[in-house]
Amino acid sequence: MSEEQDDAPGLFEGHRVLITGAHGFLGRFVQIAFTEEGADVIAPTHDALELRDPSAVDEAFLEVRPHVVVHLAARVGGIGANQKHPGTFWRDNTLMGVNVLEAARAAEVERVVVIGTVCAYPKFTPVPFEESHLWEGFPEETNAPYGVAKRALATGMQAYRDEFGLAGAYLLPANLYGPGDNFDLESSHVIPAMIRKCEEARIAGRETVELWGTGTPSREFLYVEDCAEAILLSAARVDEPEPLNLGTGREVTMRELATLIATATGFEGTFDWNSDRPDGQPRRSLDVGRAREVLGWEAATSLEDGLAETVRWYRDHPEG
Numbered sequence: 001m002s003e004e005q006d007d008a009p010g011l012f013e014g015h016r017v018l019i020t021g022a023h024g025f026l027g028r029f030v031q032i033a034f035t036e037e038g039a040d041v042i043a044p045t046h047d048a049l050e051l052r053d054p055s056a057v058d059e060a061f062l063e064v065r066p067h068v069v070v071h072l073a074a075r076v077g078g079i080g081a082n083q084k085h086p087g088t089f090w091r092d093n094t095l096m097g098v099n100v101l102e103a104a105r106a107a108e109v110e111r112v113v114v115i116g117t118v119c120a121y122p123k124f125t126p127v128p129f130e131e132s133h134l135w136e137g138f139p140e141e142t143n144a145p146y147g148v149a150k151r152a153l154a155t156g157m158q159a160y161r162d163e164f165g166l167a168g169a170y171l172l173p174a175n176l177y178g179p180g181d182n183f184d185l186e187s188s189h190v191i192p193a194m195i196r197k198c199e200e201a202r203i204a205g206r207e208t209v210e211l212w213g214t215g216t217p218s219r220e221f222l223y224v225e226d227c228a229e230a231i232l233l234s235a236a237r238v239d240e241p242e243p244l245n246l247g248t249g250r251e252v253t254m255r256e257l258a259t260l261i262a263t264a265t266g267f268e269g270t271f272d273w274n275s276d277r278p279d280g281q282p283r284r285s286l287d288v289g290r291a292r293e294v295l296g297w298e299a300a301t302s303l304e305d306g307l308a309e310t311v312r313w314y315r316d317h318p319e320g
């Protein structure tokens with residue numbers, strides 16, 4: 001945006017923007033997006049600000065008095081991490097969200113953008129998922145504690161809007177991927193896990209890669225930089241209580257994804273689908289019509305280009 005408007009002031013010139021989780025995978029791109037638009041970005045690390053501690057959060061917000069808060073911090077992970085730590089995922093995400101909303105109210109923040117997740121949708125939702133279906137069922141069991149904790153924040157935001165006039169947006173991004181993702185197989189999401197397994201097999205000359213599940217579930221993937229742009233635009237343009245989907249609208253099955261990743265990595269072997277491992281939600285794809293309408297935004301990066309960029313990054317950073 002700035003490139004097209006060389007002399008125009010940035011969208012957030014003169015605004016203090018506090019970003020939680022700013023040093024995580026998505027946060028690093030969100031920091032860049034706001035900085036490029038002239039914001040004075042405040043990006044406390046986890047060590048500097050423990051978001052589960054209500055008085056620490058209140059104190060930090062009252063000291064900084066941000067105009068805008070973007071709440072990204074969360075305990076996140078793939079199916080394995082969600083299954084191993086359901087209590088931690090539910091507790092930490094609930095505590096952080098409640099503390100951030102309450103501190104934003106007390107510090108009279110002008111706009112709060114909260115990042116939810118596609119995992120908050122019910123297990124069986126008509127595809128593509130429309131925002132109005134968010135409450136019509138319970139999330140898929142493997143990620144329900146995470147999804148429910150995140151979904152409760154949508155209600156929190158609406159309640160704080162109604163009672164205290166807290167303005168802002170609640171966003172529901174599809175599964176994210178891109179440079180800087182978590183490639184640790186213990187906690188990673190599906191794309192970095194597949195990239196790592198294919199790369200390691202290619203280098204070792206192995207002909208088979210084992211992947212989780214049956215390969216039939218579908219997902220939608222949003223390139224991390226595109227998501228950061230949508231968050232920036234939401235902070236500038238959205239003040240409404242309804243959640244907003246962020247995605248591409250492209251649904252791919254796990255088998256299709258594996259083939260794309262084999263192409264991107266140059267792995268020429270075959271996949272062994274381990275159906276003893278969970279599939280997770282059967283289908284996921286978002287209706288992105290409202291984001292187009294409300295934000296005037298569409299994801300710019302194709303899955304093929306985004307995967308190529310992610311593989312390039314992983315080859316430069318094999319330690320993750």
Ligand SMILES: NC(=O)c1ccc[n+]([C@@H]2O[C@H](COP(=O)([O-])OP(=O)(O)OC[C@H]3O[C@@H](n4cnc5c(N)ncnc54)[C@H](OP(=O)(O)O)[C@@H]3O)[C@@H](O)[C@H]2O)c1
Binds near residue numbers: 024027074096
């Ligand atoms: N990744 C996805 O596919 C995806 C999809 C949809 C929505 N989202 C949402 O996008 C947001 C960012 O996700 P991400 O993938 O960037 O996650 P991430 O890389 O794990 O980043 C999360 C950040 O939150 C920080 N954090 C966690 N607990 C904290 C606490 N108690 N106090 C302070 N900071 C804390 C982490 O710091 P430490 O690492 O130091 O603990 C980390 O910097 C999350 O809200 C997530 O739900 C992600």
